[in-house]
Amino acid sequence: MAERVGSRTDLSQTVFGVTFHSPVLLASGTCGYGQEYADLIPLDDIGGIVTKAVSVEPRVGNPPHRVAETPGGMINAIGLENVGLEVFRNEKLPWLDRALERAQVLVNVVGRSADEYEAVVSGLDAEQGFLGYEINVSCPNVKGGTMFGTDEAVLGGLVRRLRRATERPLVIKLTPNVADVGVFAKICESEGADGLSAINTFPGMVVDIDRRVPLIGNGSGGISGPAILPMGVYATWRVRQSCELPIIGIGGIRNGADAMQYILAGACLVQVGTASFVDPNAAVDVHAGIAAYLERSEVDSLAELVGGLAFPAARK
Amino acid sequence: MVPVRRQAVLRSSRVVARDTWWMEFDCPEIAETSVAGQFAMLGVGLDTAGTWLLPRPFSVGWTGPGGVAGFLVRTFGAGTRAFTRLAVGDEALVLGPLGQPYVLEPGRSIECVAGGVGLAPFIALAASEAAAGRQVRLIYGERNAEAVFDLDLLRELTGHEPEIYTEDGRMGTMGRVLAGLDPAGDALLLGCGPTPMLRALAEFARTNHRDLQVSVEEHMGCGIGTCQGCVVRSSDGRWVKACVEGPVFPADSLDWTTGG
Numbered sequence: 001m002a003e004r005v006g007s008r009t010d011l012s013q014t015v016f017g018v019t020f021h022s023p024v025l026l027a028s029g030t031c032g033y034g035q036e037y038a039d040l041i042p043l044d045d046i047g048g049i050v051t052k053a054v055s056v057e058p059r060v061g062n063p064p065h066r067v068a069e070t071p072g073g074m075i076n077a078i079g080l081e082n083v084g085l086e087v088f089r090n091e092k093l094p095w096l097d098r099a100l101e102r103a104q105v106l107v108n109v110v111g112r113s114a115d116e117y118e119a120v121v122s123g124l125d126a127e128q129g130f131l132g133y134e135i136n137v138s139c140p141n142v143k144g145g146t147m148f149g150t151d152e153a154v155l156g157g158l159v160r161r162l163r164r165a166t167e168r169p170l171v172i173k174l175t176p177n178v179a180d181v182g183v184f185a186k187i188c189e190s191e192g193a194d195g196l197s198a199i200n201t202f203p204g205m206v207v208d209i210d211r212r213v214p215l216i217g218n219g220s221g222g223i224s225g226p227a228i229l230p231m232g233v234y235a236t237w238r239v240r241q242s243c244e245l246p247i248i249g250i251g252g253i254r255n256g257a258d259a260m261q262y263i264l265a266g267a268c269l270v271q272v273g274t275a276s277f278v279d280p281n282a283a284v285d286v287h288a289g290i291a292a293y294l295e296r297s298e299v300d301s302l303a304e305l306v307g308g309l310a311f312p313a314a315r316k
Numbered sequence: 317m318v319p320v321r322r323q324a325v326l327r328s329s330r331v332v333a334r335d336t337w338w339m340e341f342d343c344p345e346i347a348e349t350s351v352a353g354q355f356a357m358l359g360v361g362l363d364t365a366g367t368w369l370l371p372r373p374f375s376v377g378w379t380g381p382g383g384v385a386g387f388l389v390r391t392f393g394a395g396t397r398a399f400t401r402l403a404v405g406d407e408a409l410v411l412g413p414l415g416q417p418y419v420l421e422p423g424r425s426i427e428c429v430a431g432g433v434g435l436a437p438f439i440a441l442a443a444s445e446a447a448a449g450r451q452v453r454l455i456y457g458e459r460n461a462e463a464v465f466d467l468d469l470l471r472e473l474t475g476h477e478p479e480i481y482t483e484d485g486r487m488g489t490m491g492r493v494l495a496g497l498d499p500a501g502d503a504l505l506l507g508c509g510p511t512p513m514l515r516a517l518a519e520f521a522r523t524n525h526r527d528l529q530v531s532v533e534e535h536m537g538c539g540i541g542t543c544q545g546c547v548v549r550s551s552d553g554r555w556v557k558a559c560v561e562g563p564v565f566p567a568d569s570l571d572w573t574t575g576g
Contacts, residue, residue: 029542029543030538030542030543031542032541032542036540036541036542037540037542039318039319040319040321040411040540052542052544060554060555061544061547061555063547063549063555063574064534064535064546064547064548065534065535065545066535066544066545066546066547067535067536067537067543067545067546068535069369069370069395074370074537076537076543076545078543078544078545081544081547081555254362255362274537275362276538276542277370277371277537277538277543278359278361278362278369278370278371278409279321279359279361279362279409280321280411280540281321282362285362
């Protein structure tokens with residue numbers, strides 16, 4: 001668990017016009033607003049954090065149970081409980097601005113309508129303490145009933161609107177709950193997004209066979225953890241085939257080897273989520289694991305390996 | 317009381333009841349700073365090849381000399397079963413101490429009401445408070461005799477004689493722990509156990525105007541407030557996080573009409 005920052009290998013990545021000194025970020029929903037982890041891990045030793053989702057109004061979230069372990073992972077249905085735009089802007093963001101020097105901050109944004117997404121972005125855009133936005137499109141669209149991220153026209157319209165609302169980096173967190181994630185990646189690129197997070201949780205359900213009801217209070221939830229690692233790697237590769245945007249790989253990463261799968265498949269940054277619940281130090285260890293891989297491979301710079309997967313190209 | 321993450325060596329592990337282990341780890345930070353009612357997340361970390369295991373919350377059961385902390389672990393599923401298979405000398409990943417403890421008033425007697433592994437926080441409390449001269453009752457219920465914690469060890473750890481209740485009546489008094497309570501008593505009631513027991517205890521306390529603090533149980537992801545998984549309903553209709561706002565709450569601050 002040696003700290004590799006400052007060693008010979010270069011893990012930094014220049015993305016969205018800034019330098020991430022580490023490619024490892026903490027995933028939205030698993031690190032609160034950063035403060036919760038500040039006593040446990042050196043946040044500036046990793047590349048950055050993606051905040052808990054922020055909506056216009058505070059949200060109270062779903063009834064329990066909200067989380068449970070599943071084979072190879074966990075299910076969650078928190079219901080996007082969050083403090084809302086006002087408290088985030090007045091209390092959480094100033095803390096991030098003060099506390100972090102090197103770690104970058106992406107603010108995860110949710111809404112029930114395009115208006116709500118835009119209100120959050122517009123409400124934060126002039127503030128300090130963050131780099132850009134990660135847009136969570138795995139939310140039900142109150143108007144259409146489908147999720148923003150599963151309807152090509154709705155997603156395109158949302159990205160177009162948010163693009164007009166901000167010049168900051170705009171990253172769309174894709175849902176895997178579609179036939180071909182590459183199609184949705186391409187739409188985001190066409191509408192002016194700066195990057196893509198691949199991927200959000202998979203929809204799932206656990207049945208309590210004694211009570212004959214869903215175990216999770218919400219009924220269904222999102223599956224995360226190592227169970228979805230290969231699906232996330234595949235989605236990353238599909239997105240890489242479909243567009244030129246920088247990709248943040250996410251889904252089931254526990255160690256440097258897992259992260260390298262995403263990086264070779266095309267991701268330039270990665271996020272560690274559920275693994276932080278198992279070990280708060282997971283993201284720091286993932287960073288060290290990537291550094292060890294580079295040294296072992298005698299590669300000086302991580303950037304050389306992004307998308308370095310030799311895929312049998314003839315089989316399309 | 318900043319929580320500390322550490323690889324903790326298992327010092328001893330023994331079966332103390334059916335499917336129930338008493339496990340002592342080297343955890344100096346927890347041993348030195350935890351207060352009864354606080355808990356720790358115990359797991360085996362990320363290096364368990366092929367096995368995925370979210371950590372689970374366990375009340376700090378006891379703290380002893382040499383930086384040792386004891387935990388009461390009953391197997392419910394694959395995760396807890398895997399955890400109890402750790403051998404002496406193995407390491408676990410421990411994060412703690414976490415959460416809000418029981419809050420005692422100087423000199424006031426306490427009645428600790430435990431159901432099942434809800435016994436855990438009262439082992440430390442009974443030991444320290446009885447030694448400090450406070451009047452302590454330890455009222456401990458289980459479904460059946462096989463589930464009752466090794467009484468010799470319990471006496472040794474707490475320096476106390478527990479009052480045992482079993483539903484099958486084969487050990488202690490037949491019946492449930494509530495039968496051991498005096499409606500007119502004025503000791504502070506402290507509860508820990510399954511939700512139905514806590515609900516009955518809360519109703520008893522409300523009806524008889526007894527002060528009661530309870531330690532609640534809910535599925536947890538992180539233990540430090542980030543995942544927002546472990547909520548319970550407060551009496552004013554909010555979801556409150558058991559991990560940081562609890563696990564110990566004044567019983568009248570919770571809504572007992574819904575859930576578990």
